[in-house]
Amino acid sequence: MNFFRGKAFVFTMIVISVSLLLMALSVTGAKRLGIGEDFTGIVISPFQKVVTLARNNISDFVSYFTDFKKLKEENEELTRKVAGLEQELVKNEQYREENKRLKGLLEIKESRKDFTFAMAEIISRDIDNYFTGFVIDKGTIHGVKKNDTVITNEGIVGVVTEAETTWSKVSTIIEPGTTVGAIVSRTGDIGIVEGSFDRMESGLCIMSYLPKSANIIKGDYVETSGLGGIFPKGLIIGTVVEVGMESHGLSNYAVISPKADFSNMRTVFVITSFGESEEQP
């Protein structure tokens, strides 16, 4: 059998020749031999397209299984990251709230330079429905003492009824038994704001001992009068929502809706001292 004879040899020689020609076309410069290159491209590119498509599809299919572990790890990593970010979000929300509270405090401080504050967190609330009092995390070592006024940036909240070393009990102004000397801002009528058992559930309190001649209307602002020396003068208590005459007919009363939101409070400010000039009317 002769190596250099036969159809196979001729075929091989043709392949070699054509290949060499194509190589020459490729090497000598595509611009001058654009037709040759184009021809090769036309022949090859559909084939490449099909192979690439098939290869990509197989790769995608196989990677579905081979990448599973990687994807699982990636998923776990992302879950951890999301949890971290959620925590950060909660923290940011807390900072935002705190910022809002401190801004309020700053406003009060700016307007009442004679006040000394202690910021306190509410650490517990009365568990039954008859009381709205709560416990704060500041006590005598922080300068808090009995009868100190407790406020938020919205208005007056209540009074410290019991001061211990590191914590204190606070009664709100809507609790029966709490009394605050008050004045209607617009008219200057003086009375006493006190908690009412009937109104407590609605979050309201009563302003009693208003003169019969008092021209109080719904929406009037009521603030502390400073009488009695316990509460400083000029703190917003709330707005009038209803006006009426006492049953004995000697004086009027007004139902007050406090400005402070008792249900959503988390931080309060205790006024540990205030100027003498503000105490007296």
Next chain:
Amino acid sequence: MMQRGDLFNKSAYYGLLILIVFLFQSTLGDIIRIGGIAPNLLFCIVVCAGAFEAELFASVVSFAAGFVVDSYSERIFGVILILFTVAGYVNAHLFKAYIRLSLQNVCIMTMACVFLYELFVYMAFFFTAFNASFGMTVLTKMLPAALYSGAAAVPFFFVTRFVNRQTVSEEEKEF
């Protein structure tokens, strides 16, 4: 002469085999890679075709395999095509004239062909790097690739022999 039906079956077999092997090697090649070395599975087909088929048919099969590789490579079109076609023709000629058809010889021829193929590719495309690193390339790349390809030729040998027995009788091999 080979019957038209047999020719079609064989062409389909080799065409499909080339396509599957190429797709496998180009997509899942990493699975069979050992120490960064992958066997040249298409060369296993070329050698098996040379061993079992007539010279012209082996050359055509080799041409097809070379065409697939070359058309998909970034290198100058034609070099791999020539190497594959020549390898197919030479193998077929040697198996018909001088070498006895056996698994052992197919493996040896695969090893030899892959080694020479690697050598030619190295010389054709990396001749500027033909220096002191050549020895290391032979030891770390060419020889392991040749040995691995020789081992990989075993399943191809059996599959091709099975297909060959199903389609072509002994006297028809002289096509």
